[in-house]
Amino acid sequence: MMRETTDILISGGGVAGLTAAAAFGSAGFRVICVDPTAPVTQAEDAGADLRTTAFLQPSRRVLDDAGLWARLEPHAAALQVMRIVDAGGETTEARLTKEFDAADISDAPFGWNLPNWLLRREMMARIAELPNVSLRIGTGFARLLTRETEALATLTDGTTVSARLVIGADGRDSPVREALGIASRTFRYGQKALAFAVTHPLTHGNVSTEVHRSGGPFTLVPLPDRDGQPASAVVWMERGDEIARLSALPVLEFEAEMTTRSSGVLGPLTLASRRSVWPIISRIADRMSGQRAVLMAEAAHVVPPIGAQGLNMSLADLTCLLDLATKHREDPGLPAVTEAYHRRRHWEVQARVTGIDLLNRASMAGAQPLRDLRARALDLLYSARPVRQTLMRAGLGTGKTATAADA
Numbered sequence: 001m002m003r004e005t006t007d008i009l010i011s012g013g014g015v016a017g018l019t020a021a022a023a024f025g026s027a028g029f030r031v032i033c034v035d036p037t038a039p040v041t042q043a044e045d046a047g048a049d050l051r052t053t054a055f056l057q058p059s060r061r062v063l064d065d066a067g068l069w070a071r072l073e074p075h076a077a078a079l080q081v082m083r084i085v086d087a088g089g090e091t092t093e094a095r096l097t098k099e100f101d102a103a104d105i106s107d108a109p110f111g112w113n114l115p116n117w118l119l120r121r122e123m124m125a126r127i128a129e130l131p132n133v134s135l136r137i138g139t140g141f142a143r144l145l146t147r148e149t150e151a152l153a154t155l156t157d158g159t160t161v162s163a164r165l166v167i168g169a170d171g172r173d174s175p176v177r178e179a180l181g182i183a184s185r186t187f188r189y190g191q192k193a194l195a196f197a198v199t200h201p202l203t204h205g206n207v208s209t210e211v212h213r214s215g216g217p218f219t220l221v222p223l224p225d226r227d228g229q230p231a232s233a234v235v236w237m238e239r240g241d242e243i244a245r246l247s248a249l250p251v252l253e254f255e256a257e258m259t260t261r262s263s264g265v266l267g268p269l270t271l272a273s274r275r276s277v278w279p280i281i282s283r284i285a286d287r288m289s290g291q292r293a294v295l296m297a298e299a300a301h302v303v304p305p306i307g308a309q310g311l312n313m314s315l316a317d318l319t320c321l322l323d324l325a326t327k328h329r330e331d332p333g334l335p336a337v338t339e340a341y342h343r344r345r346h347w348e349v350q351a352r353v354t355g356i357d358l359l360n361r362a363s364m365a366g367a368q369p370l371r372d373l374r375a376r377a378l379d380l381l382y383s384a385r386p387v388r389q390t391l392m393r394a395g396l397g398t399g400k401t402a403t404a405a406d407a
Contacts (some may be wrong), residue, residue: 003160006030006134007332008325009153011141011176012169013039015053015116016297016314018123018135020169023066023322025133029332032163033133033363034155035170036209041121049116051195051278051305052221052233054208056111059315062322071122076112077222081207087213087263088371094263099207105393109206111312113221114235141170144179144293151292151333159200165325165333166293169314174282174299180290184283187357189364191216191280192243193305197228197273198258200266210306211263212374215239216280217306217363218261226272234269235305236261237280237363247275265329280304282360284353289342292333294321301349303356306363313352320344 008024010017013035017277021033040049055076063069080103086096102110125132136155141156144166151166168176177184193216204222211218216237223231236258238246246254250269258270283302288295297314321341326331365371 002158003162004027004032005162006032007164008032008167009141009151009161009163009165010034010167010169011153011174012167012171012297012299013037013135013137014169014171015119015123015295015311016318017167017169018120018127019063019068019315020167020296020318021133021135022068022123022126022130022368023062024325025127025130025317026066027322028329028374029132029325031130031133032136032161034136034139034141036138036156038137039120039124040117041124042117049120049276051116051235051276052113052223053116053311053399054111054113054221055118055315056312057106057108058319059111059145059312062315062319067126068123070135071126072114073112075118075122075224076114078109078206079113079208079222080109081110081208082110083207083209083265085209085211085263085265086371086374087211088365088368088374090368092213092260092263094211094265110208113208113223115223116234122365131151134192141179144176145305146291146293148291155342163333164292164331167321167335168293168295168299169297170299172281172298172302174295175219176293177285177295177299180293180295181288181289182285182295184285187282189216189282189304189360190239190281191237191304191360191364192240193278193280194238194243194247194275194369195234195278196236196271196275197223197231197233198269199226199231199272200269201230202265203230204232204266209262209265211265214371215242215364216304216360218258219305220262220266230266230271232266234258237304245279254325261300280360282353282357284350287342288317288346289338292338294338294341296321300345301353303353304360306356306359309352309356313349316348317341317345 007029008031082100089095140156145152209220220232296317324337
């Protein structure tokens, strides 16, 4: 049986795992990253992840340090304004619109939006430049034995890897979390999401728009122009049976329904990609670390796609972990890293999962009195400028006014 040694073993080759591999590799650590499934890196290929990811301001620094931002920036659409539209009246027309402008707290945009399939393509290209990072596509994590001095991981091809630190970035049903015996709590909503791209006659103006009515938000996120037309990524959250109906509609009928659901904020919407369906849950691991191992990203926490929090929570995990590991470069798997990481991150993760859970339940409100209450709460929170600024900073995960240098 083959045995290898490394500083860091990462289980998971999604966006979070690939970012971690590039970040630790760029910091000089020896890294092996494994995933049993090859990432799809072209939009037209079967199985392509058509969702997009909005990298918020604090995430840019880790992307810069990992050598990723220079690759991603040419493809990114800036998010300057977050617009909330309440269409919860008797008709689907917008009855309340509030805009949160990044200029109120920063000289940089809230963030930048990119397609997930493109992220995987550019991240794999960056990893190929790093001689100290080995990306093993088609090989997965199988078993784990931890000791005081090392973690021994067995891979699906029979290879044994002796690592100082194992990182579980292997999704909501994480094999590493299971191997560590860490339980998790799951919250279900009976929701699913449709993800797809659209073009529209009106420019988005770098404004991300969430339209709230019932069942969940309808979110339009800016994309670069497509074939000379303004384009946006859409995540449409609804109850599962409604998503099943919508995903089966002929294109013209679907376009009519999505234009109505958008309250027409960008004019008639034209479908510009296939439709993909994703389940919506919240989940949080009871712990984010064990002996010689840590959990990050969806192995540790899953949230509905509201406020661009999901991957940005993951990159906050990575920033914290990388900072701790760099301070203990000779042995990044010491309790001084793993236990400190759990203490620093778990309380914040719990707070964000709880907050997003509450926001999602509010967005699902179907009864008219509850929809009216949601609109009044939005109006009240927006009207006080200090409160509005505090909410924006909290959404970014910063406690101070951000600048372009901070970003």
